[in-house]
Each structure stands twice: as structure tokens, then as C-alpha cells.
Amino acid sequence: MPYVESYYSATANQQFDLPKLEGEQQADICIIGAGFTGLSAALHLAQMGYSVSVLEAEKVGWGASGRNGGQVAPGHNMDHDELIKKVGKPMADSLWDMSIESVNLVKELIAKHQIDCDLKAGILHVAAKARHEKHIKESIDYKRDVLGYDSVEYVTKPEVEAMLGTDRYFGGEYAKDAAHLHPLNYALGLAKAAIDAGANIYENSRVVDYKGGSNAFVKTDSGIIKAKYILLACNGYLGKLESKIAGKIMPINNFIIATEPLSEELCRKINRDDVAVADSKFVINYFKLSGDNRLLWGGGENYTTKFPSDIPNFVRKYMLEFYPDLADVKIDYGWGGTLAITLNRMPYFNRLEDNVFAAQGYSGHGVALATLGGKIMAQAVSGSAEKFDVFASVPTPTFPGGTLLRFPGLVAGMLYYSMRDRFF
Template sequence: MSLNRFQPSYYVDSANASPEYPALTGEHQADICIIGAGYTGLSAALHLAEKGYSVTLLESETIGWGASGRNGGQVCPGHNMGHAELIKKVGREAADSLWDMSLDSVQLVKDLIAEHQISCDLKQGVMHVSAKPGHVAEMRDSVAYKHKVLGYDKIRFVPDDEVQAMLGTERYFGGEYWEDAVHLHPLNYALGLASAAVKAGVTIHEHSKVTGYTSGNNAEVRTASGVVKTQYILLACNGYLGKLEPRVAGKIMPINNFIIATEPLSDELCRTINRDDVAVADSRFVINYFKLSGDNRLLWGGGENYSSRFPSDIPNFVRPYMLNFYPQLKDVKIDYGWGGTLAITLNRMPHFDRINDNLFVAQGYSGHGVALATLGGKLMAEAISGSAEKFDTFRRVPTATFPGGTLLRWPGLVAGMLYFSLRDRFF
């Protein structure tokens, strides 16, 4: 597979070999046509094929070209909306089910990696840390809630001194350590899912941008050079949905996030800044997140923008976030800088929906996409095959449309993000 169409990144340069998949040409038939070959589409395709359906998967670029091949690679339980808040929205039974499914989503990723022998630098442990002393009490309460209310014991509170010993900085404070969480090379995970899907019988077409579709009776999906006649259509486009489906486009807001990769670091320096080789995310609203790669690079994510363009110099855009916590890295060379577009919802919960009888959508993972998008694809497969209970539980979570829809969501979001970024700095 040629990866030249990707924006240069560490992930692309360390990607596993993978074949190219031809563009769609002519007329084809399939039980299911999936639009988008990120985690949602790949997982749905694999699980549907294993159930005996014929599946065609269309991707406008290449496998994992979007956020699925560019993210921080963290696979952690939980949702952006806490369990207590979910109880208020959907009731205790559904909130418990959503929590359980977040645990299932992490286990699903692990199981797929093991079953299909996906080589993706899988490592154990994710740490959420307080960026300010005032955030520590909330972190401690979060751990206690999971122990007492949810009966979950695979998480522990880590006090300030231990966090600072683990991470080699006095700029972070108390945190929560998720023992069962993992982190990985996200592009290689996506490529591994694609390989597994093809082995299960899925037909993949890259460079096949969908120009339109018709759902309902006589459903079909069209590209510039081909058409797929199908029974079901799955929208798995996330931040790249664009104007393809106006009925759900206003439920999400595409935003851009950025990552840098340093040159390979010495073993000693790696142990100093990340003693236990965990993935880390902090408590800022615009979070910093980081981990070590399989070859000892520090991968640091920080900073966002909300336009259609990336910064002209991503390394220098992100580097100050890293140096704010690790000034000792000021002379370390930055080898890579790249960005990706993800989709957020107003409540930061995923948006799952069945638009009509044969048109499904799963999107808006809001930074939890590795685990929840993998689960989302599986749940769509279950819903199509007649077991929609779990998919419908996600559907029950209210997903508001951004005020002003797709036309006015951007200025409103920028104003809101500016407010929270000021809170990150001064409060």
C-alpha cells in the first residue's frame, strides 16, 4: 500500500506493509455498503462479514487516512460524560450499560489485536493527571466513585509525589491510573483491522469518494466512477462527513488536533519522563497527551484549531506545550509534526443513530475514538443482524444539534473554546 497520500507523520513512516485497494469502478452488489475506512467502518465491515454478509467498504483516501491513523493511540474505559450525569440523562440502567460497554470497548480492541495478530506497539496503562492542584480533589473523587458505585477496581488514585516520580515533572499533580487501559500505534491498528476484514471477505475500495447515495428501497451508493447497489448503508465518516448527510452533519463539529514526535530518546531519558511507559492525558480542557513510541520517541499531542487549515509549522505550534512541562527537552530535535480532524458533539458523547430503516450512522467520538469507534462498528453490525439493544442504548443519549447547524456552529464553538482556554491558563 502506498502511504504517500498521507500527511507525513511518524505513524506513516513506521506503518506496517499493506496492499493497495483499487478504486471502485462499474456497478456492484453488496448486502452492506460502508462509507469510511476508519475504526468504525473497519470494525463494522469485519463483524458483518463474520456474520455472513457481503460487505463493500468505500474510502475517499486510504485506510486510516483520517483521525484513525493520526491520533494519540489511547484506549481507555469511560466516557467524557460521567456516570452520574448519564443517570440524569438516560436513567440508571442505561447509564450502567453505557459504562459496561466502555469496558467492553477496551477489551474488544485487545481481543481483535490478539485474534488477528496485529502488530501495533501495544502497551499497558493510561494515566490521567491533574494539570493544577485544584483538579486533584475531583480526580480523587472520580476514583472513589468508580470503586464504590461502579464496583470497578482496575483504577487507583495516584498522589502528587508518585505522579511526579512517574513523570519526572513537578508540573503535574495527583491522578488516576487505569490499569486495564492500553495504548498503541493507531495506524497499524487500522491497517490490521483492514487486513482482517479482507480475510473475512470484505471488499475495500480506496480513492473512492462518495458523491451521493439513495437509501430506502433500491438503495445505492455512488462515486465518480462506480455504484454499489445495497440493502444497508453505514455512515462511518466522523470528522470527514462534510455535506454528505445534512440530517446528521449538524450533530458534530470537526476540530483539528496536533501531535509531534521527537527524535529517539535514550533509555535513561525515557525512564526519567515516563518511568512506567504509560500513556498520559492531563486535565486541561484543551488537553495535553503523550506517550513513548516503540522506538523511544516522545509523541506529544497539544493544541487545537477550528479552521479548515492546519498551522503552517506544526512542530513549533505544539512544541511549547511540551516544553511547558518538560523544559529539559528544549534541545531535543522534533522529527515529525502532523494533525488530524476529529468530530466532537455538544455533550462530548458519541452520536449513534438509525436515520431510516437501512441507514445507520456512528460519529462524534470526541477524543475516545480508538475504543468507542471500534465498538460502534460492532454495534452497528449487531443492529443490522437483529440485536439492536446496545446500539439503541447509545441512541437514547440526547445529541443536540450545534446552534445554527453547520452554518453557525464554527463561531459559537470558537467562542466557547476561547473561554475554556482562558480558564486553562488563569484558573
């Protein structure tokens, strides 16, 4: 399939016409999925000298990797003190350090491979409710005092208003070392770097079966790859390929709109410092300015297999809650993507067999953590599995009822938290 129509696909700065897998091939490693995880793994493995083949059901970066909000932030969805309770302080500290590493890795790859993807600095996490401000302040203090991380600062409510041109927020956390980018162009840049390093990427090659262990193989409808190692990098598009890990994730849909290009004056009014913004609601709003001065606004979710019939109007109402003056601004693009969340909102890493690795469930932190996930899967294949094992040590509950009943349970839970966003 072609790319879903979006601002990102309309402004992709390179195109690939990669072959479909045909016949029998051999590789040291076969990677299923050409999103951030798979592309990063392919790049790092190829640079180590392995023969690598990547199988992508659609196009490079076709899924959530090419459609998301493009925020590159440190940290995890689970607070550090909660992680200590789950895995102990050494492991929790390592997870925090790797979240910092993930942001630096994205920046390093962009610089090293000269990836043109509108990389910009700074993310502002704002309190959508007055009662959320206390937690944001405590989080900043914890990062500074306990973790020794001083690249965050508290922003008062008046300063947030000056930065964003709205009085709807109640202070925030400014992450100076965080970043934001054009995710599809970043994915395409990773793909080019992987191909230049010697990796083979096959598009339109949906995997229908695979087998690990001895005589491992990965099969599509038109070909087969015999490999020593298999990496599952499917995330929200895993489907029924591997039942052992399908119940650990929930595919959910999130939606974004892109306005027409805005005047420089209006851009500076609603985003003075050209940062990316995310609020503290359970179903978050997030927004930023594109490289050509459009407002990209993400808001709203659904939990079915279908997207809303009118995505621009589905999302536009969230934008107008905060910026009613944009009522007359034209919406040029509206699109959705499917990501994968876990019950505890932490990434899920697992070694299913000696030669089969999986990484998925980034729960909204996928640009940075999926890039790192690919690298540490590559390291695990090469014999250095310490970082992979740290992520794998985090207990990841299976959704109640597994894949059969997870949707009704999730919908009920999401509706509850959506009501809290609105009324409490």
C-alpha cells in the first residue's frame, strides 16, 4: 500500500522503491518490521558486519514510526520510584540512564548520517489541571535531587502563557535536552543508512509465518528467509504473528491534524520558542510547529480497528479547546496511526528463544526508545545482552483476557480516564 495521506508523507524528502521478497534467501539476521526498532537494529547489525534482511509488510516507516508526534524525550511512563519497587534501584537507575541514552542516540544518528528531518530542541510538558502542577514540580525536583539530572526546569503558569499564548495550562516542565522531528523523514534516513551499511530491506513482504530454533526461517507469501536470528519489531502491527507476546500489548489509534501554514506572527504567539508540547491529561494533547510553520496537533484516541470517518473534525475540537482563535484556520491534513501500549506503559522486551528477540509496546515513547531498542537488540545478538536484559527484567502483565477480551476491558478503562480528564 502507499503511505497514508498525511503531512509527513506529503513532505517526505526521499522515496524508496524496494523489492518484494521473492524465492529463498539466506541471512544472519532476519528482522520483521521496518519501523524505528527494525531499522535501527538493521543499521547497527550491518555496521557490525552481519548479513541482515528486513521484511516490511508495507513501506519503510509506513506504520506509527512515520505518523507520530515526533517527540524525542527522556524518561519512562512509570515513575522512577515505582520502577525501583518493581526491579530494584540498580535496574531502575539503568533504565533511566538508557532513556537519556536513547535521546542522545537519535541525535547522534541524525548527525552522523546527515538525516534531514526538521530536528528542533525542547519539549514542554504542561499541567492541564491545577492539581497536576504539584506532580510536575515533584518530578522536576526528583530528577534534579535524586537522579542528578539538571536539564529540566520548572516553568510558571505566567511563563507558560507567554510561551504558548493560552491561559489554559498551569505551569510545566521544560526538558531542554529533549527534541522533536519529522518522524517519517527520520525513518527514511535510518533506512538509507542501513542500506548503505549493507542491509537488505524488502517492502510489500508481509510475514505469514516464522520458526525459531534450529533451521529458523521467516516466510512471506512469495519467499522465505533462512536465518540464524529473528527479531520481531512489529509493535502495534504484530497481529496474530506471535501469540506468546500478542497479549502483552494493546494496539490503539491516535490522530493528528496539520493546519495550513501559519504566519510567523501567529506561530510566535502560540509557540514562542518553537518547542514540542504535551499536556498531562490521560488522553494527551500534543502539538508542535512543522518546518514550514504548520501547527501539528495530536489529540483523541479510539480502540477499534477503524479510524474516525472525519479525522480533521475529530481532532480539531481538541485544538479549539485551547486555541479558539484558530477556528478559521484551514486544516490541510488529518491522519491516524496505530501504536502499542502495555498495561504498565513500559516497553516489553523478551527473548522468546535463544535466537528470537522481540521489542514492542513503547506506549508513546517510541521515537527514542524504539531507536535504542533496535540497537540493544543488535547488541544482544552480538553477545552483549546486558541492556536488553534490563528492559526484559521489567514485569509486563498480560492484558486480562489476553487478545480476546483486552479490547472491552481497555475501552471501559479508557472511558473512565477520559471522563476524569474532562470533569475532575
